[in-house]
Amino acid sequence: MSDIRHALLRRDPLSAAKEVLYHLDISLGSALQSASGPASGLEKSTVDLVEEFIFHIHPHYSVFICITLNFINCSYAVRQVIFSALFSLQGNKADESRMAMLSKLVSMAIAVCRVPILECAATWLQRTHSAWCVRLARALVDDYCALVPCSIATLQNICSASPRFCCQLITAVTALYDFSSDELTPPPALLEMVVGWIAEDPRLLLLTFINTPLTSSLPxxxxxxxxxxxxxxxxxxxxxxxxxxxxxxxTNNQAETDKGMGCEELYSKLHLSILQVFLMLQVHLTEQNLFGRLAVLQVESAAALIEEVSRLSDELNPLHAANQIQLALDRLAQAVQVAMATGALLCTRVLVFLFVHFLLQLVMSGPVVSPPHGSPFQPSPYTYVHPARPSPLSPLSSAHAALSPLHTHPALSPHRPLVPHSTHSSLGSHAFHPAAVAFPYRPIR
Incomplete structure (x- = not known):
């Protein structure tokens, strides 16, 4: 191997990189044809050559062209193994060079629509730690949304060429933009592109899940x-x-308000698409005999989202953000209820009760002054659970119906007589205390 290294040192960087890739192709191709396969990994000498002549040198654009051309005549299995050998993180100094070259390579593959590289990048995104996936997603968003905003159309057209890559890219950008700060809010162009992808084909969100064997264990x-x-x-x-x-x-307040109102329609459309995907997921789980046995959404993730909503609500003034808090709670309650009904979220009855109880407590929290002991409960001026148009999917709607006072209804037909009610307490005609009324819980079967 030392002879190969000395021979490579006498070559120019592009020629040396081509020779290393050719040697890598031959080694991995032989390993795939053998009985043992490439499970044992590359030899250390081969890894050293890859790091020295591909990642330690200044990455030239021609090296990316070389890698692209090298993938043309390779089979799918060989391409995946070569890509993994080149860009699997080793925990050494070459990792930064790997990420820099990978970001440029994938960005170039998007620009010229190189599907083999995008498919390999999708596998890389699926098997690599999320911290590195977020770095790749940030680099691609910078290239196509920030540096040259008009180039977002190029990225948008990739969905038809490599939907698997787009599915993994959506997962990565949602991990990147988590709304923890103003800088981590998705750019409007990116949001519009993602919503357009999903609206065109909602099944895009389930590609990785459907094509991943149940026996495979991800890192x-x-x-x-x-x-x-x-x-x-x-x-x-x-x-x-x-x-x-x-x-x-x-001025800034008005600008931010206009920005939020402009994106609100996109988020509403995205929310509807998520509910539709849950229904599609129910069909798939039923066909595979996995309904009630395999959770797609983890309870821990749902609990973490509830905590984030609670923290954000505490940061806002409930009197000035009542509509925003109500909208967030409605969407959360709708999604959780549909996810539970379709088998995407598996919860025990205790967890369901605690979740609904927490939502009610969150809605009821606010600038309420406790009345003196023994005095009637006085309602707060903050309308907690009175949205203008409550959604029929939201459990908060049923809670509102159970906790709000009785209204005058049309008389029922003679064959359905009214059942006499017990005497109500001395509360006012428009007052209620949620702690004094049991929440009507019916488990979803």
Missing amino acids: IGCLEVTPLMGLLRWCVKAPLAYQRGQKLSL
Whole structure:
């Protein structure tokens, strides 16, 4: 191997990189044809050649062309193994060079629509730690949304060429933009592109989940198997995050308000698409005899989202952000209820009760002054559970129906007599205390 290294040192960088890739192709091709396969990995000498002559040198654009051309005549299995050998992180100094070259390579593959590289990048995104996946997603968003905004159309057209890559890219960008700060709010162009992808074909969000064998175990810390939870986080936290991002000055405040109102229709459309995907997922789980046995959304992720919503709500003034808090809670409750009904989220009865109880407590929290002991309960001026148009999918709607006072209804037909009610307490005609009324819980079967 030392002879090969000395021979490579006498070559120019491009010629040396071509020779190393050719040697890598031959080695991995022989390993795939053998009985043992490439499971044992590359020899250390081969890894050293790859790091020295591909990653330690200044990465030339011609090296990317060389890698692209090298993939033309390779089979799918050989391409995947070569890509993994080149860009699997080793925990050494070459990792930064690997990420820099990978970002440029994938960005170039998007520009020239090189599907083999995009398919390899999709596998890389599925098996690599989420921290590195987020770095790749940030680089691609910078290239196609920030540096040259008009180039977003090039990235948008990739969905028809490599939907698997787009599915993994959506998962990565939802992990990147988590609304934890104003800088981590998805750019409007990126949001519009993702919503357009999903509206055109909602099944895009389930590609990785459907094509991943149940017996395969993904590395610890990798991205979620579907982008559903990340997109749900976008829909739920967006109203609160945009409200938080408003500036103090009138001009900036108006600009931020217009930005939030402009994106609100996109988030509503995205929320509807997520509910539709849950229904599609129910069909798939039923056909595969996995309904009630395999959770797509993790309870821990749902609990973390509830905590994030609670924290954001505490940061806002409930009197000035009542509509935003109500919208976030409605979306969260709708999504959780549909996810449970379709088998995407598996919860025990205790967890369901605690979840609904927490939602009610969150809605009821606010600037309420407790009345003196023994005095009637006085309602707060903050309308907690009185949305203008409550959604029929939201459990908060049923809670509102159970907790609100009785209204006058049309008389029933004679064959359905009214059942006499017990005497009500001395509360006012428009007052109610949620702690004194049991929540009507019916488990979803």
